[in-house]
Amino acid sequence: MNDNADFEAALRETLPGRAAVEEADTQRLRASIAALPGRRRAGRGGALLAVAAGIVVVLGLGALLVSQLPIAHSGAAPQAPDPAAFASDPRLAVCGLTSKDAEAIFEMDHVRDYPLHLPAAYPLTGLQADPEAPALVIVRAGPASPDREGDSPGAGNHDICMVVGADASGWAPVTILDVDTSGPIAHLPEPTGTPFADALAPWAERCGGADARILDVYTFARGTDSATRIVLDPSAPELATDEPAAVIVYVDVQPFAPLGTPPADSATIAPREPLAPDHHDICVLVGADPATATRTIHEDVVVATVAGRASPTTESSPPATPGVLPAQLEPAVCRELRYPDARCLAIAERALADARLAWTDVAQVSITHNPQGNGVNLGGRGPGDTVTLTLTDGSQRRQDVGCPGLVAGRFDPACSDNPEVRLSSPFGDGSGYHDVPCGATPGGDPGSACATPMPDIKPSAAKRAAPLRIDSQDIPIASTGHLELDMGRATVPNGILSDARFTLADIHTRAIQTEDGIRLEVRSLDPSRPPFENIYEHGWYPGTEDVEVFLVMDVTSVTPGAMLQVRDLVVR
Amino acid sequence: MEVAVDASSAVTPTPAELVAAALAGDRAAFGRLVEPSLVPALGASILITRSHADGHDAVQDALLTAWLGLDQIRDPEAFPAWFRTLVVRSALRVARRRGDVGELEVLPGPESLDDGLERSVDRRLLRRAFDRLSPEDRGLLTLRYLWDLPVAETAYTLGIVPGTVKSRTHAAIGRLRAAFDAEARR
Numbered sequence: 001m002n003d004n005a006d007f008e009a010a011l012r013e014t015l016p017g018r019a020a021v022e023e024a025d026t027q028r029l030r031a032s033i034a035a036l037p038g039r040r041r042a043g044r045g046g047a048l049l050a051v052a053a054g055i056v057v058v059l060g061l062g063a064l065l066v067s068q069l070p071i072a073h074s075g076a077a078p079q080a081p082d083p084a085a086f087a088s089d090p091r092l093a094v095c096g097l098t099s100k101d102a103e104a105i106f107e108m109d110h111v112r113d114y115p116l117h118l119p120a121a122y123p124l125t126g127l128q129a130d131p132e133a134p135a136l137v138i139v140r141a142g143p144a145s146p147d148r149e150g151d152s153p154g155a156g157n158h159d160i161c162m163v164v165g166a167d168a169s170g171w172a173p174v175t176i177l178d179v180d181t182s183g184p185i186a187h188l189p190e191p192t193g194t195p196f197a198d199a200l201a202p203w204a205e206r207c208g209g210a211d212a213r214i215l216d217v218y219t220f221a222r223g224t225d226s227a228t229r230i231v232l233d234p235s236a237p238e239l240a241t242d243e244p245a246a247v248i249v250y251v252d253v254q255p256f257a258p259l260g261t262p263p264a265d266s267a268t269i270a271p272r273e274p275l276a277p278d279h280h281d282i283c284v285l286v287g288a289d290p291a292t293a294t295r296t297i298h299e300d301v302v303v304a305t306v307a308g309r310a311s312p313t314t315e316s317s318p319p320a321t322p323g324v325l326p327a328q329l330e331p332a333v334c335r336e337l338r339y340p341d342a343r344c345l346a347i348a349e350r351a352l353a354d355a356r357l358a359w360t361d362v363a364q365v366s367i368t369h370n371p372q373g374n375g376v377n378l379g380g381r382g383p384g385d386t387v388t389l390t391l392t393d394g395s396q397r398r399q400d401v402g403c404p405g406l407v408a409g410r411f412d413p414a415c416s417d418n419p420e421v422r423l424s425s426p427f428g429d430g431s432g433y434h435d436v437p438c439g440a441t442p443g444g445d446p447g448s449a450c451a452t453p454m455p456d457i458k459p460s461a462a463k464r465a466a467p468l469r470i471d472s473q474d475i476p477i478a479s480t481g482h483l484e485l486d487m488g489r490a491t492v493p494n495g496i497l498s499d500a501r502f503t504l505a506d507i508h509t510r511a512i513q514t515e516d517g518i519r520l521e522v523r524s525l526d527p528s529r530p531p532f533e534n535i536y537e538h539g540w541y542p543g544t545e546d547v548e549v550f551l552v553m554d555v556t557s558v559t560p561g562a563m564l565q566v567r568d569l570v571v572r
Numbered sequence: 573m574e575v576a577v578d579a580s581s582a583v584t585p586t587p588a589e590l591v592a593a594a595l596a597g598d599r600a601a602f603g604r605l606v607e608p609s610l611v612p613a614l615g616a617s618i619l620i621t622r623s624h625a626d627g628h629d630a631v632q633d634a635l636l637t638a639w640l641g642l643d644q645i646r647d648p649e650a651f652p653a654w655f656r657t658l659v660v661r662s663a664l665r666v667a668r669r670r671g672d673v674g675e676l677e678v679l680p681g682p683e684s685l686d687d688g689l690e691r692s693v694d695r696r697l698l699r700r701a702f703d704r705l706s707p708e709d710r711g712l713l714t715l716r717y718l719w720d721l722p723v724a725e726t727a728y729t730l731g732i733v734p735g736t737v738k739s740r741t742h743a744a745i746g747r748l749r750a751a752f753d754a755e756a757r758r
Contacts, residue, residue, distance in 0.1 A: 007745055007752075011702075011717040014695050018702070019615030019718055025628060026610050032632050033603045036639050251669055 422517025
């Protein structure tokens with residue numbers, strides 16, 4: 001391909017295949033359309049009669065959040081339990097009702113969760129109830145509430161009696177008229193699976209759970225420690241505390257009832273616009289126990305990391321040491337580039353290494369994006385950055401620090417805000433353990449020789465095989481240099497390796513830095529056997545083969561107390 | 573009260589009728605409104621996010637935004653373009669937030685086995701090179717070379733001026749070439 005015209009033609013030919021869609025995909029989308037929440041109807045904001053004493057008015061209504069609710073991938077709305085299940089619940093009497101008067105009855109852990117249970121009812125203007133209190137919601141079946149003024153509820157709507165309070169002494173009924181009850185109602189959609197490590201899940205659950213589009217979860221031994229990891233603008237004053245705290249950063253807007261005052265005309269509320277890049281709603285929890293921690297939600301906060309960023313799958317890692325940048329590299333340089341300090345430093349160090357200079361040789365370091373980037377901050381993708389080194393003798397040197405694509409760039413601290421540790425194994429890095437060594441496509445060029453197909457694993461060998469499985473193992477790493485960690489032994493049937501992989505509790509860990517990642521090696525205990533690098537080259541053998549499993553790495557730096565947290569290691 | 577779209581009628585509802593019905597809460601009408609756009613939307617979203625799952629999520633987000641924000645649309649005839657904008661912006665948001673973590677799916681294209689081996693290799697390299705581009709570049713090239721949108725429509729979809737479309741396209745092609753060359757050297 002010699003010119004752009006060729007490229008453009010090739011793109012037009014290639015992209016449709018790359019964008020191929022299967023009928024099952026479109027069917028899922030059609031199913032999600034059928035499950036869309038009900039649209040609010042103009043003029044039906046829902047009248048309210050609050051009957052309670054000493055209840056705090058809290059729920060502010062500033063913008064429509066229903067647009068941010070995730071659509072359950074399962075499609076259909078869950079069914080409410082049979083109201084008869086609540087027949088003996090004394091709270092019904094608080095509303096003057098029996099279970100036979102109800103079309104549906106369900107519990108809410110907190111009043112503030114009502115947009116998730118009744119998305120079409122949002123916003124309930126003037127709802128007066130303690131948002132943190134639990135509530136029993138009774139959706140009346142037929143006759144209008146005796147509190148009702150005017151006509152019966154509109155088609156598809158119901159009057160509701162909500163009993164708010166945790167114990168009988170505090171139960172208070174709240175009547176809400178003419179509520180659109182379409183949508184999830186009784187049960188929240190099942191989360192598709194929590195992405196969070198067990199230790200972080202309770203914090204995330206308190207702020208909306210797995211479906212709340214949470215981007216990051218930070219936990220701190222003290223709220224004041226948060227300043228060493230993240231910078232919030234505007235700041236969260238409740239973090240100025242010595243109590244434990246957590247900050248949950250949402251991908252975009254938070255999932256609960258929004259803050260602020262309701263507009264005069266609720267029918268014209270527009271969906272809340274997505275936030276600008278680097279802007280997020282956040283949920284701040286202060287307290288040792290996530291279940292009882294004080295919760296505050298802040299909207300539209302600029303969130304920046306000081307050094308690195310914990311992924312939602314990690315435990316809280318030690319706070320970064322302040323002053324990580326040498327004097328020759330001003331923090332303002334990194335702020336302007338919107339790079340974390342660690343990345344900024346990595347770029348500078350790469351430039352120094354390429355120029356064969358040491359920090360003592362330079363008086364100042366500046367970094368700019370490569371001009372070919374159109375001045376748009378692509379986060380360092382593509383051409384990369386240009387580092388200008390002003391030496392102590394006043395002369396200047398320029399070094400380009402490139403990031404050759406995302407495949408390599410994601411492991412490189414100079415190319416990623418949150419680089420991954422490169423993990424490799426006979427199976428896990430696309431090294432081609434099962435690559436057919438003939439031709440470039442499956443089936444190969446008919447003209448070239450191909451490897452003989454491997455025999456199957458024999459049942460007798462399979463019976464005597466013994467895999468190595470390590471669900472979780474934490475290994476202290478205290479030194480730099482070449483390390484080979486003996487993880488244990490396995491017995492492989494007929495010499496056929498079926499699986500060999502592992503991961504880390506935190507694939508973004510900065511506590512242990514290596515030359516080129518961590519490699520899982522499977523070594524036969526029979527020294528005459530070839531290495532386990534390719535199934536065809538290793539070959540098939542009668543009986544079983546004993547192997548020893550190692551994790552191999554060249555450690556370049558390690559923080560005190562660092563642990564290599566190995567997870568889900570399997571060799572079989 | 574819902575405005576029923578009479579499915580038995582021999583007359584196909586107009587976009588205006590479908591929008592009106594959807595505004596009144598008729599999901600079936602909304603489904604008919606978006607149906608012609610679903611497949612192209614999903615395909616483009618997959619290209620931009622480099623992931624079937626993320627592409628699907630992005631289109632779902634766009635569907636919800638369109639459903640709830642339908643009263644913002646001034647001209648029902650412009651619904652496809654408006655929806656396309658929502659899809660692209662949703663996919664870009666998802667792609668940006670995924671950052672470096674992405675599936676590098678190497679899906680087989682509809683290549684003819686009669687093609688020369690070298691041409692087949694070129695396409696595979698080109699797909700991998702495309703995946704290495706930034707979300708913004710992928711979005712722009714998807715609009716220009718998958719949907720074949722003219723400059724003006726591309727500018728509208730991305731919220732930029734037409735002149736910027738041309739310069740960014742040129743630069744994106746340049747970056748694609750660089751990525752292609754890098755792939756070829758692997």
